[in-house]
Amino acid sequence: MKTVLLLLISNIFMTFAWYGHLRFKDAALWKVVLVSWLIAFFEYCFQVPANRIGYGQFTAFQLKTIQEVITLVVFIGFSTLYLREELKWNYVVGFVLILAAVFFVFKKW
Incomplete structure (x- = not known):
């Protein structure tokens, strides 16, 4: 559970680093890049420990799958609440x- 919580926190930071600037189109690109890098530093402060703690309990493939699912969940909330975009049926x-892929990654074959 610790791994999942750390991955969740890291993905919140990374989502803001990658997409948070979209609301500030008038800001200079170099400033946006610099601020994004500063935010991404904190993402790494959670991502690296999450993978270090989780590896062994999960395979690297499973860690990546968990991270991608968390990314999608965080992004849905971010894009609808922060960017105010509509969540359309085809996105869902x-x-x-993509979530169906989780079954294949975690199923013991």
Whole structure:
């Protein structure tokens, strides 16, 4: 659970680093890049420990899958609440299909 919580926190930071600037189109690009890098530093402060703690309990493939699912969940909240974009049905279907991949990654074959 610690791994998942750290990945969740890291993804919140990374989502803001990558997409938070979209609301500030008038800001100079170099400033946006600099601020994004500063935010991304904190993402790494959570991502690296999450992977270090989780590796062994999970495989690297499973850690990446967990991270991607968390990224999608965080991004849905971010894009609808922060960017005020509409969550359309086709986006949901696409995300559900990606989530179906989790079954194949975690299933013991």
